[in-house]
Amino acid sequence: MSEQRTILVIGTYDTKDAELNYVADRIRRLGGNVLTMDVSVLGDPSVPTNISKHEVAAAAGKTIEDAVSAEDENLAMQIMAAGASALCAKLHAEGSIDGMIALGGTMGTDLALDCARALPIGVPKYVVSTIAFSPLIAPDRLSADIQMILWAGGLYGLNDICKATLSQAAGAVYGAALAVEPPDPDRPxxxxxxxxxxxxxxxxxxxxxxxxxxxxxxxxxxxxxxxxxxxxxxxxxxxxxxxxxxxxxxxxxxxxxxxxxxxxxxxxxxxxxxxxxxxxxxxxxxxxxxxxxxxxxxxxxxxxxxxxxxxxxxxxxxxxxxxxxxxxxxxxxxxxxxxxxxxxxxxxxxxxxxxxxxxxxxxxxxxxxxxxxxxxxxxxxxxxxxxxxxxxxxxxxxxxxxxxxxxxxxxxx
CATH class of the missing domain: 3.40.50.12030 (Uncharacterised protein family UPF0261, NC domain)
Known part of the structure; x- marks a missing residue:
């Protein structure tokens, strides 16, 4: 239980920089390690992330310029979702991450659902979303053991209400990474x-x-x-x-x-x-x-x-x-x-x-x-x-x- 776990923190750092950094900081205070992934298209984070938006787009076989030139927010974020989910699978296969947490509104949640589905059962996957439990989320988009929490008051900017949600989510994903007992890979x-x-x-x-x-x-x-x-x-x-x-x-x-x-x-x-x-x-x-x-x-x-x-x-x-x-x-x-x-x-x-x-x-x-x-x-x-x-x-x-x-x-x- 004392072994350190690494959590991948995913989000659009151009619009939710403070919130994502807050979550990363809470995980570090719990003793965890953090990898950060920026899935923005237009803007940039306040400080460089471990995985840049350019690397995310490249993992989808595209460039950020491709996403921008699409001139369609849906198509642009689908490029980023494809890259982010591919990187999630790769990082886990390499043993670089023990869980993921993603933040978002409808855009971020759409991408986060793909990232969660890229990870096998038993890997903690936490989505903090303004549309958690909403009928907007189709059942077949959900991974088998996804965890979600409603991001109350989280559409824009840090505040006491959303900090309460984000701090719980940080504790939940890190605690899950420490406590999880993965399925026996040899038992049918x-x-x-x-x-x-x-x-x-x-x-x-x-x-x-x-x-x-x-x-x-x-x-x-x-x-x-x-x-x-x-x-x-x-x-x-x-x-x-x-x-x-x-x-x-x-x-x-x-x-x-x-x-x-x-x-x-x-x-x-x-x-x-x-x-x-x-x-x-x-x-x-x-x-x-x-x-x-x-x-x-x-x-x-x-x-x-x-x-x-x-x-x-x-x-x-x-x-x-x-x-x-x-x-x-x-x-x-x-x-x-x-x-x-x-x-x-x-x-x-x-x-x-x-x-x-x-x-x-x-x-x-x-x-x-x-x-x-x-x-x-x-x-x-x-x-x-x-x-x-x-x-x-x-x-x-x-x-x-x-x-x-x-x-x-x-x-x-």
Whole structure:
């Protein structure tokens, strides 16, 4: 814990010189080392930074003159974002940095998101932003373990309010660099999508058997941000296999709910050739924020308020069929093997008799559509059980064991 860590401080030093220098100074006072990176286009810092704006532009194969002559602030900052993110990856690969912190408004945040995605999971990546937690930030721009803090009163100039934010951020990123326990690079990871154990039991049935087989098991909450994190890691080929057992984020995306993980959901693992086992958990519900009025089109449907944040309403039979077709379309794009396990008696705890989402007719239509669309090259297994029955999880394990035996799933990294 006494070993010094180096934090990369990123920002536009022509407009936020005092703020960036304040953060760097706070990190040094904590015992840390700092590398500074200027991503300005027009102006210059008060004192030279470790990495100049010219070096940033050069890392993108451009010059500052190219950025200026673009005469478009968006294009100019995209040049700087490309260079900054490339340098982040290079500096980390060389062992020169242990974490990063970036400051910004919309411009700086846009660039910072690319820098964070250039760093692997376990490397602290902190973004201090005037638009933190804003719907302006698309889910698929976020790295899996990004940390953000709202920069209150931080648009222009140092003041007591923004110093409180900046000092916390400096402490947070340096403390994270000291405390982080990086993932074991040699242990294969299985990514699994689920919801809470009150609704889905398979993660309870599967986790320990998978650990016993030598895997680390990461379960992602399928409420938008969880799916985003899984996609971010899947893009890197991080997983030995992905268990795409819950599809609600795709349904939410299709009907316009904000509880989604972006347009690329359920594509990254397939593009990387990662083996996929899929199932239709929660493929019959639409999620929305409890604290907002129920959207008019869902007001006459069965409704379940899970808590004061999240509520769900049922999809119609035709919407369930449409979702099945969309899921199949995404899975068929996979370069690796895909096995779909279809339980015919229900897909979460709320669809059993006596619960608000119980609709056996619509369930049967959904099952029928999955039978129709899960065709070659997708392998299909149909089970006469509920998804929460042990039989479902045993079938998933059976596929995994077969894929381990034939080398499809690697048991080492």
């Amino acid at each position: 990871v299985i990514g699994m999508v689920s919801f809470g154990s009150s609704a889905l039991q398979y993660m309870i049935h599967l986790r320990q058997p998978l650990i016993d087989r030598g895997f680390s098991v990461a379960v992602f909450h399928g409420t938008g941000m969880g799916g985003m994190a899984l996609e971010s890691l899947a893009e890197q080929g991080y997983f030995a296999a992905v268990l795409e057992l819950a599809v609600a984020e795709i349904g939410n995306l299709m009907v316009g709910s904000v509880v989604n993980a972006g347009a690329n959901r359920m594509l990254a693992a397939g593009k990387s050739g990662t083996p996929i086992i899929a199932a239709p958990a929660f493929g019959d519900m639409i999620d929305f924020a409890t604290w907002q009025p129920v959207p008019e089109r869902f007001r006459d449907r069965p409704y379940h308020a899970h808590n004061r944040l999240l509520a769900s309403a049922s999809l119609t039979a035709e919407e369930r069929r449409e979702l099945a077709r969309e899921v199949a379309s995404r899975l068929r794009q996979s370069k690796g093997p895909v096995h779909f396990v279809l339980p015919t008696q229900g897909i979460h705890a709320w669809d059993v008799e006596g619960m608000p989402a119980h609709d056996p007719v619509a369930l049967a239509e959904m099952v029928d559509e999955y039978r129709n669309v899960m065709v070659d090259p997708i392998e299909l297994t149909v089970l006469d059980c509920h998804i929460n029955d042990l039989e479902f999880s045993q079938q998933v394990l059976s596929v995994i064991d077969r894929w381990i035996a034939d080398g499809t799933i690697k048991t080492t990294r």
